[in-house]
Amino acid sequence: MSILVNKNSKVIVQGFTGTEGTFHATQMIEYGTNLVGGVTPGKGGTTHLDRPVFNTVEEAVQKAGANVSIIFVPPAFAADAIMEAANAGIELVVCITEGIPVQDMVKAKNYLVGTNTRLIGPNCPGVITAGECKVGIMPGFVFKQGRIGIVSKSGTLTYEAADQVAKAGLGVSTAVGIGGDPIIGTTTKEALELFMNDPETDAVVMIGEIGGGMEAEAARWYKENAKKPVVGFIAGQTAPPGRRMGHAGAIIGGAEDTAEAKMKIMAECGINVVASPADIGKTMAAVLGK
Numbered sequence: 542m543s544i545l546v547n548k549n550s551k552v553i554v555q556g557f558t559g560t561e562g563t564f565h566a567t568q569m570i571e572y573g574t575n576l577v578g579g580v581t582p583g584k585g586g587t588t589h590l591d592r593p594v595f596n597t598v599e600e601a602v603q604k605a606g607a608n609v610s611i612i613f614v615p616p617a618f619a620a621d622a623i624m625e626a627a628n629a630g631i632e633l634v635v636c637i638t639e640g641i642p643v644q645d646m647v648k649a650k651n652y653l654v655g656t657n658t659r660l661i662g663p664n665c666p667g668v669i670t671a672g673e674c675k676v677g678i679m680p681g682f683v684f685k686q687g688r689i690g691i692v693s694k695s696g697t698l699t700y701e702a703a704d705q706v707a708k709a710g711l712g713v714s715t716a717v718g719i720g721g722d723p724i725i726g727t728t729t730k731e732a733l734e735l736f737m738n739d740p741e742t743d744a745v746v747m748i749g750e751i752g753g754g755m756e757a758e759a760a761r762w763y764k765e766n767a768k769k770p771v772v773g774f775i776a777g778q779t780a781p782p783g784r785r786m787g788h789a790g791a792i793i794g795g796a797e798d799t800a801e802a803k804m805k806i807m808a809e810c811g812i813n814v815v816a817s818p819a820d821i822g823k824t825m826a827a828v829l830g831k
Contacts, residue, residue, distance in 0.1 A: 543715045544690075544739045545633060545661075546609060546674040553601045554579035555622045556613035558589050565613065565637075565678050566590055572675040577605040598629040611667065611676050612636040619663060620645035627658040634726070635676050636662035646724040653726065660726025664788070666696035666718035677718065687712015689825060690736035692729055693748035694721045694755075694788065695776055698818055702746045702774075705822030710831060714742040721750065721788025730759040737768045744770045744829060746821055747812065749803060750788065751777035756803045764810035770828045772821055773812040775800040 546552075552569070556562040557579020567590060570576050578593040578601055585596030595601040598610060610631045614622040619638040626634045641663050653660055661668055667677015672686040683700050685707040693699040699718045706713055717732045719725055729749060736745045749756035756775065763771060778800040808814045815824050 543670040543673070543741045544735045545659075545668050545715060545717065546670050546676050548573070548575065548673040550609045550633075550674050550676070551575055551577045551605060551607050552609045552611065552674070552676055553577060553595075553598070553605065553607040554611055554613060555598065555626065557581050557592075557594060558584055559613060562613040563590065565611075566592075568678075568681070569611075569675050572681040573672075574674050574676065577601075577607055598626050598631060602629045602631065607631065609633045609676055610635070612638055612663075614638055616640040616642065620649040623649045623660060624652045627653055627656045631658055633668075633676075634658055634660045635665070635667045636660065636726070637665065637667060637678055638662075639664040641722070643723060646722065650724055650726065661717060662720040662722075662725060664722045665720030665725070666699055668715065668717050669713075670715045671713045679716070679718070683707070684716060685712040688714050688741060688743040690714050690739065690742040690745040691716035691748070692732035692736065692745065693718055694729070694750050695748060698748045698774070698776060701818050702748060702821050705818065706746065706825060707822075709822035709826040711822070711825060711829070714739065723753070728758070729755040730762045733759050733763060733771070734766070737763075737766060742769065744772070744825060746825065747771050747773045747807075748818075749773070749775045751775070751780050751800050751803075752788070752798055754798070757806045760807045760810035760812055763812060767811055770825075771812045772825045772828060773804075773807045773814045774818055774821060775803045775807075775814075776818075778816075
């Protein structure tokens with residue numbers, strides 16, 4: 542059993558009967574995720590993928606015991622879906638939706654304060670505990686079971702890191718794609734802290750990108766609280782200042798927002814920084830003496 546999700550998690554899909562919800566729910570079920578149903582307003586009482594459909598998240602919690610939700614809801618309604626899940630008592634909400642208006646996310650993030658709900662995302666690939674539970678859109682076959690945690694702003698680089706770790710003869714405990722939007726639920730530091738306290742994780746891969754201060758914050762926290770080795774990489778090393786690259790949050794706004802500055806801070810705080818994602822696996826193996 543690892544952090545955030547495991548084989549005992551009772552997962553529901555918000556936006557269950559839509560094209561995207563259906564496709565990824567099917568993949569999650571095939572991976573072995575304990576998917577107990579889904580929510581599509583107006584379709585409650587029917588079944589989909591041999592699972593019950595509920596009108597509300599509250600109903601899914603009461604009737605199916607749901608404690609994890611994944612959201613495939615259009616941007617205009619996604620923040621409401623997050624708040625509905627929190628209001629129903631869902632412990633972990635994974636929001637895949639890209640393009641949620643910033644004002645909506647400000648409202649949703651404020652709403653979560655004081656609740657027991659943790660949000661992953663939005664605009665993220667989700668969370669996977671290798672061999673146990675996939676709550677996201679990542680290709681499950683890439684993630685081999687092991688004891689390396691991954692926290693990443695980038696979906697694609699999450700998969701690359703998992704592949705690198707596997708090729709180095711290591712495997713993944715849990716991988717968390719936190720998302721690349723300006724306002725997200727769980728930060729790099731918060732995910733790193735979870736891994737530092739997880740008895741099933743021996744070391745962590747931390748992948749960041751230009752823009753914002755999350756990597757510097759995580760690195761400075763790590764310097765004071767280091768328990769396990771961390772291998773770090775920052776994407777966007779060739780990005781010109783002032784140009785947004787890929788993610789909505791990936792824009793250089795200050796001196797510490799550049800890839801070079803972040804890599805320097807991370808190295809000074811004891812993180813093993815690599816210049817290329819191709820070096821993640823072999824560096825992790827070397828750090829662990831394997």
